[in-house]
Structure formats: C-alpha cells, structure tokens
Amino acid sequence: MSAAEETPGGEDMPWGEVTPEAARRLLVAAVEAFAERGYHATTTRDIAGRAGMSPAALYIHYKTKEELLHRISRIGHDKALEILRAAADRDGTAAERLADAVHSFVRWHAERHTTARVVQYELDALGPEHRAEIVELRKQSDGAVRRIIDEGVAAGEFVVPDVPGTTVAVLSLCIDVSRWFNTQGRRSPDEVGALYADLVLRMVGVQK
Amino acid sequence: MSAAEETPGGEDMPWGEVTPEAARRLLVAAVEAFAERGYHATTTRDIAGRAGMSPAALYIHYKTKEELLHRISRIGHDKALEILRAAADRDGTAAERLADAVHSFVRWHAERHTTARVVQYELDALGPEHRAEIVELRKQSDGAVRRIIDEGVAAGEFVVPDVPGTTVAVLSLCIDVSRWFNTQGRRSPDEVGALYADLVLRMVGVQK
Structure with missing residues (x-):
C-alpha cells in the first residue's frame, strides 16, 4: 500500500524533483520506514537497507537522518x-x-x-x-x-x-x-x- | 507541558482508575515516552527509568510494552x-x-x-x-x-x-x-x- 503509493515512476512521480535516482530511492525508503516505525526508531542503516544500498552509499546523498x-x-x-x-x-x-x-x-x-x-x-x-x-x-x-x-x-x-x-x-x-x-x-x-x-x-x- | 498535563493528581486525575499508584506512574511515564519518541523507539527500560523504577518493578505491573x-x-x-x-x-x-x-x-x-x-x-x-x-x-x-x-x-x-x-x-x-x-x-x-x-x-x- 505505502510502497505502491510512494514508488517513484508512479502516476504523478511524487518525488520526481529528487535526483539522482539513488537519492530519490533513499527518500522513498525513508518515508516508508518513518511511517512504519517512527523517526526515532529508524536508523540510516534501516533506510539504506530498504533502498538496497549500503550505509556508505546513503552518506553520499544525505549526511544525517x-x-x-x-x-x-x-x-x-x-x-x-x-x-x-x-x-x-x-x-x-x-x-x-x-x-x-x-x-x-x-x-x-x-x-x-x-x-x-x-x-x-x-x-x-x-x-x-x-x-x-x-x-x-x-x-x-x-x-x-x-x-x-x-x-x-x-x-x-x-x-x-x-x-x-x-x-x-x-x-x-x-x-x-x-x-x-x-x-x-x-x-x-x-x-x-x-x-x-x-x-x-x-x-x-x-x-x- | 506534557508532564503537567499527565501528572496524576492533576485537576481531574486523568489516570485515577489505574491502581496501584506504581502502575499509574508507569502509565504516565509510558504516555510521555511514546509521545516524545514514538512507541517503537521506547523501551520498557526507558519507561521504568522515567517512573523512577527498575525494569523488574515494571514487569510486576505490565508484562510487555x-x-x-x-x-x-x-x-x-x-x-x-x-x-x-x-x-x-x-x-x-x-x-x-x-x-x-x-x-x-x-x-x-x-x-x-x-x-x-x-x-x-x-x-x-x-x-x-x-x-x-x-x-x-x-x-x-x-x-x-x-x-x-x-x-x-x-x-x-x-x-x-x-x-x-x-x-x-x-x-x-x-x-x-x-x-x-x-x-x-x-x-x-x-x-x-x-x-x-x-x-x-x-x-x-x-x-x-
């Protein structure tokens, strides 16, 4: 449900302005993780994992949660x-x-x-x-x-x-x-x- | 603000039906912790600590978070x-x-x-x-x-x-x-x- 809602490339590309694609994937993963578990219970490692990336790859795009x-x-x-x-x-x-x-x-x-x-x-x-x-x-x-x-x-x-x-x-x-x-x-x-x-x-x- | 709101013994004793007093203190502490950090980011240890009690004392009243x-x-x-x-x-x-x-x-x-x-x-x-x-x-x-x-x-x-x-x-x-x-x-x-x-x-x- 939330995955379908937030997937980039959906009907109206909700995160279309976020580039490159890796940064967008991380943002979508963060929305899902924050919605499910709350901001404080989510780690950058969780977010990177959901996006199929390493924590190091996340830090290229976002310095902090x-x-x-x-x-x-x-x-x-x-x-x-x-x-x-x-x-x-x-x-x-x-x-x-x-x-x-x-x-x-x-x-x-x-x-x-x-x-x-x-x-x-x-x-x-x-x-x-x-x-x-x-x-x-x-x-x-x-x-x-x-x-x-x-x-x-x-x-x-x-x-x-x-x-x-x-x-x-x-x-x-x-x-x-x-x-x-x-x-x-x-x-x-x-x-x-x-x-x-x-x-x-x-x-x-x-x-x- | 939230402490004032939830303190038992306040104007209308919001948690007056919860007894004994230790169980009520734990409930008030849980409300504050969940509101501040979210349910998933809160541990029973956090709640016991806020209530000035040990984790073991918490388990007497509540088996789980x-x-x-x-x-x-x-x-x-x-x-x-x-x-x-x-x-x-x-x-x-x-x-x-x-x-x-x-x-x-x-x-x-x-x-x-x-x-x-x-x-x-x-x-x-x-x-x-x-x-x-x-x-x-x-x-x-x-x-x-x-x-x-x-x-x-x-x-x-x-x-x-x-x-x-x-x-x-x-x-x-x-x-x-x-x-x-x-x-x-x-x-x-x-x-x-x-x-x-x-x-x-x-x-x-x-x-x-």
Whole structure:
C-alpha cells in the first residue's frame, strides 16, 4: 500500500524533483520506514537497507537522518503551499476558490497519506533551523486559506464570525484525512475531496 | 507541558482508575515516552527509568510494552465513548446534543492532547486482538455521533446529504485538535470546543 503509493515512476512521480535516482530511492525508503516505525526508531542503516544500498552509499546523498526528514518535509510543505496558493490565486468567486483549495488539498492528503503523516507527525524531530523554515511555510499555507475566507467575507459570500479559528479548522480537517484515509475504503481521494469541499462551504456559511 | 498535563493528581486525575499508584506512574511515564519518541523507539527500560523504577518493578505491573500501550489506548477510547454517549443520550434537541458532543470531545482532545496523540497515532502498534477490541470501540463512538445526526435529519433539524461521510468528518475534526493544540496558544480548550460546536452545526445545515 505505502510502497505502491510512494514508488517513484508512479502516476504523478511524487518525488520526481529528487535526483539522482539513488537519492530519490533513499527518500522513498525513508518515508516508508518513518511511517512504519517512527523517526526515532529508524536508523540510516534501516533506510539504506530498504533502498538496497549500503550505509556508505546513503552518506553520499544525505549526511544525517534529519537531512532526509527535512527534505521530505520541505517537499511536502512546498507542495501543500503550491496547491493552496494556486486555488487562492485563480479566477472565480471565493466559494469556488475555497472549494477548489479544499478539494485539491484533501485529494493530496488522501493520495499521499503515508508521506503526509510523516510530514505532519514528525515536525518535532526537525532541528531548530529546519523547523523554523517549515513553520514559516505553514504560516504561508494558513495565509492562503485565510485570504480566500477574508475575501469571501468582504464580498458578502461568507458569514464567518471567527476567521483565524475557522482557517485552522479547515486546514486541520483536510490534514487529518491522512490519518484515517484507507486505500481499501469505500471512498476515493476525489470523492472525499468533493464531500469535504461541500462541508467547508457550509462551515463558512454558504447556503446551497 | 506534557508532564503537567499527565501528572496524576492533576485537576481531574486523568489516570485515577489505574491502581496501584506504581502502575499509574508507569502509565504516565509510558504516555510521555511514546509521545516524545514514538512507541517503537521506547523501551520498557526507558519507561521504568522515567517512573523512577527498575525494569523488574515494571514487569510486576505490565508484562510487555504492548500491554502498556493497550491500557493507555483502552482508557482513552473508553473515555471518548463515554463523552459521546453521554451527549447522545441526554435530553435536548439534536442540535443541542451534537453541540455538546463536539464541545466535550474537543475539550478532551485539547486538554489531554499528549495522551490523545498516542492513542490516535500508535493504533498500528497494538497486537491483533487488542487492535480489534479498540476498532470496535471506535465503531461505537462513530455510532453515537451518527445517531445524533440521523435523529437531527429525521426531526428536520439537520440537512445532511451524506451522513456516514459527515460523521467521519466531524470526528476527524475533533480528533485532530490533539495534533495542533498548543497549551501556550491563544485559545483555551473550552474556547476551541465552543468554536468547533458552532462549525459542526453549520456542517449539518443548522442556520444560526
């Protein structure tokens, strides 16, 4: 399941930007190992072994285990921000843009649930500088969603008494899909995305 | 922060049902260790050490690390079910009962966020029998919320096109509070509970 999800060369090449291929294989192995056993229970030896490489070969690409986690977290957070900014910046009403943001963000968390769990649950394992960098990206993601909601309120489309709190709740609802989503379940990532877009429009007071 | 949260003898004695006191101390130590380093990176020696006890003293109370995780998970899930059933069974309209369920459930996840994270994120580490037992409790929690929503729809209070999907989303929204809640943050557990009760009523189509 997670192997199928994360294998490079899959439908949309999730780690396509990571080169050379050995560095990408190690990243995929690290995601699987962190997801199964947790960051602290995983050694660089485990990761190298999963990737069919020697520990020495791993050190050519990543100096520390934390560097691997940071690379995974950075790519995941860049992708999240890209999805949310694209929805915030596109043409359309605030309701259309919020529905788009939620639909795409949920679909990503469902399709890439193994990666998303590592990205979300191992934040505390990052070193202080890397953590600060990721926290900044998270603020920007929050800002993109908050902007759509603010614009919807200003345009009279939304009725939201607490914009910051509602923004946190919307992002949280989407992110938690990575915890419960099951590829063997009844709903596809796209179906969950559509359901959640509808629920979030209700949260901001859009009557349909 | 987590130490303050979990210390027995705190405001509401979260582990009050665990006796004798040595068994309770070990449970509190296990929650902290699992939350900090993950289940797989924690040894029974670590847990005994945190509790100021010897590994031999630990084995008097818990035969395995998994038994500790099961005990934590069982108590957490029993509490969750108790909160949701109490709200489902009380007098009042469906809207009042759903607001009560969400408010109480969110408050618990905020106040006991360290315990809740362990309970939610380490399910896969349980042995097959214990896992089946916990999955059954989770189905009952889901059932309590679904019952309120079904009754609200039947009474004409709620408009919900997809009751099972909405039930999953409501529980997920509440559970994820344990991931992001920060005791140093701007909102108290009670304030987050009130905000979320309002957002969930919107999700089920209650106009206020």
